[in-house]
Amino acid sequence: MLVDLPGGWSPLLGRLAWSQIPYANPILAPLFVAVVIGAIIVLGLITYYGKWTYLWKEWLTTVDHKKLGVMYIIIGLVMLFRGFIDGLMIRTQQVWAVGPHSSGVFGSLHGYLTPFHFGQVYSAHGLIMILLAATPLLVGFMNIIVPIQIGARDMAYPYLNALGLWITAAAAALIMISLFVGDFAHNGWFEYAPIFEMQYSPGVGVDYWIWTLQLVALGTTLGGINILATIIKMRAPGMSWGKLPIFVWASLSANVIALTSFPALQVALGLVAADRYLGAHFFTAGMGGNLMLYTNLFWIWGHPEVYFVILPAFGMMSEIFPTFSEKPLFGYITMVLASMAIAGVSWLVWLHHFFTMGAGPYVNTAFSVATMLVGIPTGVKVFNWAFTMYRGRLTFNAAMLWAIGALFLLLIGGMTGMMLAIPAINYMVHNSVFVVAHFHSMLLVIVYAIFGSVLYWFPKVFGFKLDEFWAKTMFWLFSAGTALVFVPMYMLGFMGMTRRLEYVFNTGWQPYLDVMEFGIVVYTLSVLAFFILLYVSVRDHAKNRVGADAWGTSRSLEWMTHSPVPFYNFAVLPHINERDEVAWRRQHGIDNVRPEHYEDIHMPNNTGVAIILGGLTFVLGFALTWRIWWLCIVSLLAIIVLMIVRSFRGDPGYIITGAELQRMEEEAYRREAQIADSHHSHPVSGGVVGNAMAYQRNDSSK
Amino acid sequence: MSSHASTVDPKKAELWDTHHHSHDVISTRTLGYFLYLLSDGMLFATLFAAYGVLSYQHSYFGGPTPAEFVKPWYTFAQTIALFLSVLAYGFGMNALKHKNKSGLINGMLAAFVLGVVFLVLDIHDMSHLYSMGITLASSGGMSAFMVLTQVHATHIFFGLIWILVMMAQVMTKGFTEETVGRLLTLRMFWHLQAVIWVFVYIFVYLWGYIS
Amino acid sequence: MSHGAADPTMHPEVQLSTSKGYFLGFAISAFLMLVATFLVTSHSVPPFGLLMVISVCAGIAVIAQIYFLLHIDISEHNIWNTVALVLFIPLFLITIGLTWWMFSQLYLRTMDMSVMSSAMQPAVHASATPGMAAMPGMNAHTDSGN
Numbered sequence A: 001m002l003v004d005l006p007g008g009w010s011p012l013l014g015r016l017a018w019s020q021i022p023y024a025n026p027i028l029a030p031l032f033v034a035v036v037i038g039a040i041i042v043l044g045l046i047t048y049y050g051k052w053t054y055l056w057k058e059w060l061t062t063v064d065h066k067k068l069g070v071m072y073i074i075i076g077l078v079m080l081f082r083g084f085i086d087g088l089m090i091r092t093q094q095v096w097a098v099g100p101h102s103s104g105v106f107g108s109l110h111g112y113l114t115p116f117h118f119g120q121v122y123s124a125h126g127l128i129m130i131l132l133a134a135t136p137l138l139v140g141f142m143n144i145i146v147p148i149q150i151g152a153r154d155m156a157y158p159y160l161n162a163l164g165l166w167i168t169a170a171a172a173a174l175i176m177i178s179l180f181v182g183d184f185a186h187n188g189w190f191e192y193a194p195i196f197e198m199q200y201s202p203g204v205g206v207d208y209w210i211w212t213l214q215l216v217a218l219g220t221t222l223g224g225i226n227i228l229a230t231i232i233k234m235r236a237p238g239m240s241w242g243k244l245p246i247f248v249w250a251s252l253s254a255n256v257i258a259l260t261s262f263p264a265l266q267v268a269l270g271l272v273a274a275d276r277y278l279g280a281h282f283f284t285a286g287m288g289g290n291l292m293l294y295t296n297l298f299w300i301w302g303h304p305e306v307y308f309v310i311l312p313a314f315g316m317m318s319e320i321f322p323t324f325s326e327k328p329l330f331g332y333i334t335m336v337l338a339s340m341a342i343a344g345v346s347w348l349v350w351l352h353h354f355f356t357m358g359a360g361p362y363v364n365t366a367f368s369v370a371t372m373l374v375g376i377p378t379g380v381k382v383f384n385w386a387f388t389m390y391r392g393r394l395t396f397n398a399a400m401l402w403a404i405g406a407l408f409l410l411l412i413g414g415m416t417g418m419m420l421a422i423p424a425i426n427y428m429v430h431n432s433v434f435v436v437a438h439f440h441s442m443l444l445v446i447v448y449a450i451f452g453s454v455l456y457w458f459p460k461v462f463g464f465k466l467d468e469f470w471a472k473t474m475f476w477l478f479s480a481g482t483a484l485v486f487v488p489m490y491m492l493g494f495m496g497m498t499r500r501l502e503y504v505f506n507t508g509w510q511p512y513l514d515v516m517e518f519g520i521v522v523y524t525l526s527v528l529a530f531f532i533l534l535y536v537s538v539r540d541h542a543k544n545r546v547g548a549d550a551w552g553t554s555r556s557l558e559w560m561t562h563s564p565v566p567f568y569n570f571a572v573l574p575h576i577n578e579r580d581e582v583a584w585r586r587q588h589g590i591d592n593v594r595p596e597h598y599e600d601i602h603m604p605n606n607t608g609v610a611i612i613l614g615g616l617t618f619v620l621g622f623a624l625t626w627r628i629w630w631l632c633i634v635s636l637l638a639i640i641v642l643m644i645v646r647s648f649r650g651d652p653g654y655i656i657t658g659a660e661l662q663r664m665e666e667e668a669y670r671r672e673a674q675i676a677d678s679h680h681s682h683p684v685s686g687g688v689v690g691n692a693m694a695y696q697r698n699d700s701s702k
Numbered sequence B: 001m002s003s004h005a006s007t008v009d010p011k012k013a014e015l016w017d018t019h020h021h022s023h024d025v026i027s028t029r030t031l032g033y034f035l036y037l038l039s040d041g042m043l044f045a046t047l048f049a050a051y052g053v054l055s056y057q058h059s060y061f062g063g064p065t066p067a068e069f070v071k072p073w074y075t076f077a078q079t080i081a082l083f084l085s086v087l088a089y090g091f092g093m094n095a096l097k098h099k100n101k102s103g104l105i106n107g108m109l110a111a112f113v114l115g116v117v118f119l120v121l122d123i124h125d126m127s128h129l130y131s132m133g134i135t136l137a138s139s140g141g142m143s144a145f146m147v148l149t150q151v152h153a154t155h156i157f158f159g160l161i162w163i164l165v166m167m168a169q170v171m172t173k174g175f176t177e178e179t180v181g182r183l184l185t186l187r188m189f190w191h192l193q194a195v196i197w198v199f200v201y202i203f204v205y206l207w208g209y210i211s
Numbered sequence C: 001m002s003h004g005a006a007d008p009t010m011h012p013e014v015q016l017s018t019s020k021g022y023f024l025g026f027a028i029s030a031f032l033m034l035v036a037t038f039l040v041t042s043h044s045v046p047p048f049g050l051l052m053v054i055s056v057c058a059g060i061a062v063i064a065q066i067y068f069l070l071h072i073d074i075s076e077h078n079i080w081n082t083v084a085l086v087l088f089i090p091l092f093l094i095t096i097g098l099t100w101w102m103f104s105q106l107y108l109r110t111m112d113m114s115v116m117s118s119a120m121q122p123a124v125h126a127s128a129t130p131g132m133a134a135m136p137g138m139n140a141h142t143d144s145g146n
C-alpha cells in the first residue's frame, strides 16, 4: 500500500543520504558555514558566561505566560528576518532575469537562482511570513497582554501554553533545517494539486511543507483553546463582558477563528499526506480524485486564517489610538460587534480564492457578495479609529505612527480586496502580482500593528522604553520601502505580470522592477535601523526606565501593575469598576491606592516536559519527512509515554506567602518612586493632577 | 465616548479583590477540553465534506463502491458495541458521583472491553476488504471512505489507551481534583465518539450501502 | 486561588450524571439505529425517502446523545459548552453544505454524466483512461440557469 519511492531508501536513514545535503550549492553552502559559526559563537558565549542554568530555569522550562510570549515574539522576529531575506532574494532575481539577454550565474540561465531554487524561496517566503512570523508574533502578544488585561495571574493552562510554544518552535526549526537537508516545497506556499503528488514532486520538499504546517496548526490550536478558556474563565472580579479591553475582544474573535478553522487545514494536509505516503487518490488526476477539492479544503482554512491574523492587529491598533489620542476608544460596542461580524463572515467567503474554478454564476455571485459584506464591519472599524483621533490630543510618537500607517495600508488593501471580490475583475487579475500587492498591503497592516505594539508594550514587559529617534527612522524607511515596492507591483499587476516568475519575459517592465529593487534596499536599511534601535535602547535603558503607567495616558489594566510585570502579575487581583479601569482610577485620583494586605497565592511550577515534547515533535516531523519509520515510531511512543508520565505526576504548584509578596511589592514601589523622581518632565506613573486630563479632554492643563 | 458616564462612586468603589474567589479548576479544564472536542468535530466535518465530494459515482472510477461491500448488520453490531461502551462509562461516572471506586473501575473496564470489541470488528472488516483488494488506493471514493472511518477508529484506539491510564490513576491516586477532572474530560471524549459514529454509520455506511 | 478544599466528586459536573439519563441516551439512539438498519436492509422504502428517514433517525439520535450524554443544556454549569456548540454547528453545516454546493455546480458544468456512467463499467477501471480531458464536458448537460 505504501507508495513507490523514486530514489533510494534505507531502513536506517529512510530517504536521507549524503546527496541530499547541498554542499556544492554556491548560496547554501556558505550560508551553512555562517550558521554553524554563528551557532558556535552563541553557544560558546552562553557557556562562557555560565548562563545555561539561567536559560534552562528561567526561560526554557518556564510556564510564565509573559516569558512564553516573549519567546513567541523572538521566534516571530527571527522568522520575519528569514522571510525578509527570502523576499530580498525574490526581488533580486526578478530585477535581474528580465528579457532573453539577461545574464545568468550559478548554473542559472537567467539571474542567479535556478527555477527549482527560486520556487523553494518563494514558497518558503509565503509560508514563513504568514505562519511562522505573523502568527507567532501575534500569539506572543496575545499571550503577554490578554491575561494581564483581564486581571489574571496566568493563562488557564500554563503548561499547555508552554507546549504550544515549543511545538511552534519545532515547526520553525523544521522549515529552517530544510535549507540544509534536502529541499523545500517549490509549488507556492499553499501548493497545488496534483503537482504536489509524488509523481510530480518526488523530493522531500512537499513533505517538509506538510509537517511544518501540521506542527504550526497543532501549536496554534492549543494556543487558541488556551486563550479562549482564559478569557472565559479567568477574568478578575468585576470584569464583565462589557468592560473587557478591546484587545481582549479582538483576541477572542481571532481565536474563535483559529479554533474553528485550523482543523480544516489539518485535514487538507492529512489528505495530501495520505496521497503521498499511502497512495490514496484524494487529489490525483484520474482514479476518481478531485484536484479542486484540495484547493477548497485549503481555503476553508485559508481565508479565516487571514482574519485570524488581522483581527489581533486591529485590536492592537484599537489600544494604541486611544492612548495617544488621550480619548476613550470611539464606539466600543460597534468595535466588538464588528470583530465578531468579521469572524463570522470570514467563514462564508473562501471560494473567492478560486472563482476561476468555474463553479458557475450562482456560486460565484454568492461568494462575491459575501466577500464584499466584510467591508461593512471593516469600514466601521476604520471610522471608529478615525473618530477616536478626531479632536483628540494626538501624540505622534513612533508607536502612533505605525498605527496610522497601518490604517492607510488597510484602506488600500481593503479597496483592492473589494476589487478582487468582483468575479469579472478577478478573472482578469487572478494570479497576477496585483493579488500579491493586495495581500501584502493587508499583511503589512499586521506588520505595522506589530511594530507599533512592540514599541507600545515594550516598556510594560521590560521596564524601559525603546529609543524614539531610531524607531521613527525605522518607521519612515520602512514606509518608503513599502511605497516603492508595492505601488509598482499594483501597476505591474494591471499590466498582466503573473506572480512567481523566475524569468520576466517583458523588458518593458524593467523600470518598475528597478524601482521595486530600490524599495527592497530601503527596506533593508529599515531592518538595519531596527537592529540599531535595539542596540541603542538596551545601551540607554537606564535612562528610559518607566513606572507602571509607561505612557501616562494609558487606559487598560496592564498599566496598573509594575513594569516590568512581576511574575505573579498582580499581588492582589484588582476589582474592576469601569471599562477603562486605569484611566478611571487616574481621573479620580485613586490610582495610587495600594492593597491593604497581601494573601498567599498559588503559582504553577516550571516544567521541562514541554520543551522535551517540542523536541520530540520536531524529531517526529523530521522522521516523517524522510520516511525513517523506526524513528517515527520511537518518537511517537516517546511522546505518548511522556504525556502519560506527566499526567501521573501532575503539578501541585507552589505557594508565595503574603509576607513575601509584600516584600516584593514594596521593593517594586520603591523602584517606581525613584524612577518618578529621576525624570519629572515626563508623566511617569500617574499623579492626580498631571493625568486627569488623560481621561476627559475638556479640561486643559499644561 | 466621554459620555460613557461612570456609574461607580470612586470614593466607595471596591478596588481590590477581597472576597478571594476560589478558582474552579475542574470546570476550567472541562471547558478547554470541550473546545478541543469541537475543533475535533470540525475535523470530522471537513472529512465529511471531502467524502461528499468524493462519493459521486465517478469517484469510484468503476472500482468497488460501498454498496458492494458494506454489511449493514455487521456494522450495526459495531454500533451497539460502541453505544454499550459509552453506556458503561456513563454508569461508571454515576458510580463516581457516589464515590464508589469499584463501581467506577468496573464501568471503565466494561467500557474498555466493549471498545476493544468495536475496534476488533473494525479491524476485521478492514482486513477483509484488504483481502479482496479493496484499499484506500483503489480510487478517490475509497480513499475518502477508508480515511473517514479509520480516523474515527483511531480516535477509539487512543480513547482506549486513555481509559487504561485513567483506571490506573484512579486506583493509585483516588479521587483528586486532577483525576476527577480527567475522568470528566474522558467522559466527553468517549461520548462524543458515539455522536460522531452516528454520522459515520448513517451517512457513510448505510447511505453508501443504498446508493 | 484556593485549592483542593472541596471534595472533587461533589463538583456539579460530576453530580449531574444520572444512570437514567445515560440509559435513555443509549436506548433512544440504539433504537433509531436499529430502525435505520432495518429499513435499509429491507429495501422497503424508495432511496430518496430512505435517505430522508435515516437522516431524521441520525438527527434525533444525535440530539438525544448530546442532551443525555454530553449534558448540553442551559444550566449555569454548561452554558459555555452550549454556547460554544451552538456557535460551531453552523460552521459544520457551512463547511459541508457550501462544499457540496460548489462541487455539485462544478460537476454540472464539467462532467458529462452520460459518459460518467459508462466509466462505471469495470472494464474501464482496468485501463485507467478517461481523465477529464477525454470527456466531452461543457456541452450537453450544462447550465440551464444562464
Ligand code: HEM
Binding pocket: A190, A306, A307, A309, A310, A352, A353, A354, A371, A372, A374, A375, A378, A413, A414, A415, A416, A417, A418, A420, A421, A422, A426, A429, A430, A431, A435, A438, A439, A442, A443
Ligand atoms: C476587505 C476585505 C478583503 C477582501 C474583500 C479580500 C479579497 C480577496 C480576494 C478576492 C482574493 C483572491 C484574489 C485572487 O487570488 O484572485 C484575496 C486574496 C488574498 N487576500 Fe484578501 N481580502 C480582504 C482582506 C484580506 C486580509 C485582511 C488579508 C490578510 C491579512 C488578506 C490576505 C489575502 C491573501 C494572503 C490572499 C492571497 C493568497 C494567495 O493567493 O497566495 N485579505 N483577497
Ligand SMILES: [Cu+2]
Binding pocket: A302, A303, A306, A349, A350, A352, A353
Ligand atoms: Cu480570502
